[in-house]
Amino acid sequence: MIEAVPPTVEIQVHAGCRYTSLLQTGVDIMTTVPCSIGDFLDRLPGFSKDYIINRVQTIFLNSTAVDDMETPLSGTAPVVALSAAMPGLAGAIFRRNSMHAALRSAKIPDFAAPSTQSRIIGVRLKLFNMVAAEKGEALFAAGVHCTGAGLLDFIAGHPAFLTSISRALFSGQELADSDLIKRLRTTDTIQLTIKMRGAILPAKTTTKEAHHE
Amino acid sequence: MSDKIFRVNMTTLTTCVEEVPANWAGHGGRGLTSTIVTAEVPPTCHPLGPNNKLIIAPGLLSGTPAANSGRLSFGGKSPLTGTIKESNAGGTAAQLMARCGCKALILEGRPAGNTWYSLAVSPKGVTINVETELIGKGNFEVVSTVTGRIAKKHALISIGQTGEMRMAAANISVKDSEGHLRSAGRGGLGAVMGSKRVKFITIDPQDGKVAIADPEKFKAANKIFTKALTSHPISQGLGQYGTNVLVNIINEAGGLPTKNFTAGQFAGHDKISGETMYDRIMERGGKPKHGCHPGCVIQCSQIYNDLKGQYKTSGFEYESIWAMGADCCVDNLDHIAEADSLMDDLGLDSIETSVAMGVAMEGGLLEFGDGEGILRILKEEVAKGTGLGRIIGGGAGLVGKTFGVARVPVVKNQAIPAYDPRAIKGIGITYATSTMGADHTMGYAIATNILKVGGSVDPLAKEGQVELSRNLQIATAAIDSTGMCLFIAFAALDDATCLPALIDLINARFGINLTGDDVVNLGKYILKTERAFNEAAGFTRTDDRLPEFFEYEPLAPHNMVWDFTGEEIDSFWDF
Numbered sequence: 001m002i003e004a005v006p007p008t009v010e011i012q013v014h015a016g017c018r019y020t021s022l023l024q025t026g027v028d029i030m031t032t033v034p035c036s037i038g039d040f041l042d043r044l045p046g047f048s049k050d051y052i053i054n055r056v057q058t059i060f061l062n063s064t065a066v067d068d069m070e071t072p073l074s075g076t077a078p079v080v081a082l083s084a085a086m087p088g089l090a091g092a093i094f095r096r097n098s099m100h101a102a103l104r105s106a107k108i109p110d111f112a113a114p115s116t117q118s119r120i121i122g123v124r125l126k127l128f129n130m131v132a133a134e135k136g137e138a139l140f141a142a143g144v145h146c147t148g149a150g151l152l153d154f155i156a157g158h159p160a161f162l163t164s165i166s167r168a169l170f171s172g173q174e175l176a177d178s179d180l181i182k183r184l185r186t187t188d189t190i191q192l193t194i195k196m197r198g199a200i201l202p203a204k205t206t207t208k209e210a211h212h213e
Numbered sequence: 214m215s216d217k218i219f220r221v222n223m224t225t226l227t228t229c230v231e232e233v234p235a236n237w238a239g240h241g242g243r244g245l246t247s248t249i250v251t252a253e254v255p256p257t258c259h260p261l262g263p264n265n266k267l268i269i270a271p272g273l274l275s276g277t278p279a280a281n282s283g284r285l286s287f288g289g290k291s292p293l294t295g296t297i298k299e300s301n302a303g304g305t306a307a308q309l310m311a312r313c314g315c316k317a318l319i320l321e322g323r324p325a326g327n328t329w330y331s332l333a334v335s336p337k338g339v340t341i342n343v344e345t346e347l348i349g350k351g352n353f354e355v356v357s358t359v360t361g362r363i364a365k366k367h368a369l370i371s372i373g374q375t376g377e378m379r380m381a382a383a384n385i386s387v388k389d390s391e392g393h394l395r396s397a398g399r400g401g402l403g404a405v406m407g408s409k410r411v412k413f414i415t416i417d418p419q420d421g422k423v424a425i426a427d428p429e430k431f432k433a434a435n436k437i438f439t440k441a442l443t444s445h446p447i448s449q450g451l452g453q454y455g456t457n458v459l460v461n462i463i464n465e466a467g468g469l470p471t472k473n474f475t476a477g478q479f480a481g482h483d484k485i486s487g488e489t490m491y492d493r494i495m496e497r498g499g500k501p502k503h504g505c506h507p508g509c510v511i512q513c514s515q516i517y518n519d520l521k522g523q524y525k526t527s528g529f530e531y532e533s534i535w536a537m538g539a540d541c542c543v544d545n546l547d548h549i550a551e552a553d554s555l556m557d558d559l560g561l562d563s564i565e566t567s568v569a570m571g572v573a574m575e576g577g578l579l580e581f582g583d584g585e586g587i588l589r590i591l592k593e594e595v596a597k598g599t600g601l602g603r604i605i606g607g608g609a610g611l612v613g614k615t616f617g618v619a620r621v622p623v624v625k626n627q628a629i630p631a632y633d634p635r636a637i638k639g640i641g642i643t644y645a646t647s648t649m650g651a652d653h654t655m656g657y658a659i660a661t662n663i664l665k666v667g668g669s670v671d672p673l674a675k676e677g678q679v680e681l682s683r684n685l686q687i688a689t690a691a692i693d694s695t696g697m698c699l700f701i702a703f704a705a706l707d708d709a710t711c712l713p714a715l716i717d718l719i720n721a722r723f724g725i726n727l728t729g730d731d732v733v734n735l736g737k738y739i740l741k742t743e744r745a746f747n748e749a750a751g752f753t754r755t756d757d758r759l760p761e762f763f764e765y766e767p768l769a770p771h772n773m774v775w776d777f778t779g780e781e782i783d784s785f786w787d788f
Binding site: 018021024025055057058060063064065081083084085086087088089090091092093094100102103104126128129130132133157158160 | 445446447449450451453454456458459461462463465466467468478482483484486487488489491492495496513531632637638639640642653656677678681682685700703770771
């Protein structure tokens with residue numbers, strides 16, 4: 001559940017910092033429904049129709065592979081996952097409009113008919129592999145919703161991310177990394193923005209690296 | 214140099230070089246190993262007895278400059294499944310063996326006594342040598358020691374301690390161009406090599422070259438073929454994330470077998486995914502892109518370093534990471550990498566062994582998620598050949614029987630790999646009907662519309678799934694005969710120039726005129742040949758079944774069960 005006005009977390013990182021794999025567990029994007037998957041993707045920062053058609057080869061809606069871009073977002077908290085073309089037979093099976101779609105389990109997705117009433121919901125968006133690498137930066141620059149615990153979990157597995165932070169603001173207040181961690185521990189949903197600095201800056205202090213190791 | 218058959222009799226400790234029989238001449242790789250096994254191995258023989266044979270065959274295009282043509286096939290009767298078996302690996306051996314003029318190396322018989330041997334292959338034939346120093350040693354020490362003994366460029370095929378102990382999950386390793394290992398993993402052929410008391414085989418091509426009948430045509434075809442591979446978008450993803458890129462996709466689809474196949478999604482998927490692995494490789498100075506054999510243009514392998522930035526493992530594949538990860542609920546990628554390295558050194562199939570660990574966890578041996586416990590068992594039990602170690606090394610089926618577990622994910626006693634057949638039923642058909650036990654690579658390759666195998670497929674009908682699995686297995690069997698990596702299938706799937714270029718490569722290599730139909734017929738011949746061997750060994754249609762629990766345990770999140778009838782599965786063989 002997304003809080004009405006979640007606190008903002010704005011993070012600036014050094015160039016070369018790898019953080020787009022944070023998207024593999026998903027972030028929440030507020031969107032107005034009813035809305036098709038195609039329209040939802042088209043509204044995402046950095047996405048274009050051409051990119052969606054040519055690069056996004058695999059789409060899951062609520063864990064079911066989707067072929068038709070007109071499929072409406074369904075459920076109160078839809079989960080959409082995007083991937084580039086994937087290897088192996090399994091990759092081919094789940095690819096959009098694949099001739100190997102016949103090898104999926106033959107269960108017809110039960111996408112409930114969406115309400116015609118316009119409303120704003122949070123869509124859990126997961127970006128995998130090349131799609132995350134190519135579009136993650138734009139998405140984070142525009143801002144996403146996620147949980148404090150999710151960001152902490154990512155930081156725990158990616159210590160280099162923390163050492164790449166050049167500036168962090170929590171609800172507009174600049175914080176040291178250690179204080180940011182403390183605040184994230186006690187915050188459910190945050191509105192997260194990550195932006196890359198243009199220049200590669202010197203490595204941070206040994207104290208900070210040790211702290212996060 | 215014309216191709217010959219190199220034969221080694223380990224009973225008499227003699228070797229010879231023979232002409233290639235006419236009906237073997239058109240075969241290579243899997244097609245040849247299965248042809249020879251069917252011709253020369255009594256189907257009812259004991260896999261570790263003197264009557265079984267280990268066949269090692271390069272592909273039809275091995276030793277040429279054709280891109281991605283460095284796979285080496287190993288064949289015999291499997292100690293794990295009791296069926297015919299072909300397993301293939303990258304590394305440098307296929308190309309150098311082809312340059313020796315060796316179309317196939319046949320190891321037969323079994324020596325009396327306890328002496329161990331090594332073999333040295335050159336264009337002149339095979340030499341048998343007594344080996345003492347490396348007996349009881351792991352593959353890594355074999356590679357470093359043999360590399361020190363032989364100054365010149367050579368290829369190396371070896372078994373670890375588990376092959377010496379003839380464990381049914383023992384694999385055969387092949388040295389790659391950087392001195393790391395690639396494995397012919399499945400089916401326990403390392404135990405067959407161990408039963409022949411051959412610890413390792415070196416291959417020195419000297420000045421041998423592979424003759425190409427029409428070099429200009431070959432060069433032109435290879436250019437088209439290579440372009441089709443390198444320009445394909447999947448090649449880009451593979452080069453960055455490796456095959457482990459599949460963790461997130463299969464997890465999202467609900468088909469990632471988790472906690473010994475009790476769920477289809479793993480909460481720790483992001484801790485073991487290709488995306489996370491890539492970040493870690495970059496942070497630790499590893500290599501995200503790396504070929505398993507010279508001439509590979511896809512480069513899906515990688516070098517994974519440990520916390521200190523030191524080399525830990527390479528060829529860190531999706532199926533291995535899934536098996537030790539999601540199936541055993543281990544979400545620590547470093548533990549999985551350590552286990553992968555240990556299994557490489559011991560010479561164990563990382564799928565079979567890891568699935569066996571998952572079954573053992575269900576049986577109470579360890580808690581799910583206990584990565585350190587797995588490492589301890591590999592080091593202290595399997596490596597030393599204790600009773601428990603031999604049970605784990607005997608595969609998932611043996612572990613299930615030993616620990617009284619009913620949920621044992623095997624077909625023909627071979628562990629089911631990383632795609633749950635309840636969530637992806639078409640792959641379940643392949644697991645059930647494969648001539649070699651559950652194996653995801655058996656039905657892998659090439660779009661039906663390009664090969665024109667079979668007719669139209671109704672995506673909502675079971676008949677369509679059976680038909681597509683059949684067509685894929687036919688095509689895969691043919692590709693396995695070329696020495697090509699199966700990943701060429703991506704390009705062949707989408708690029709209309711790719712498969713014709715591959716056929717042109719074969720035609721230019723041998724000066725023949727194969728057509729697409731010939732390729733299809735080759736695939737059919739291989740499948741039928743392998744099935745005939747299995748039937749003569751005592752297998753029936755009832756062996757083409759998935760384990761019962763798939764029928765009564767729905768798989769979350771889609772709550773699907775396996776619901777193909779025996780008759781529906783049996784229709785696979787109607788061709």
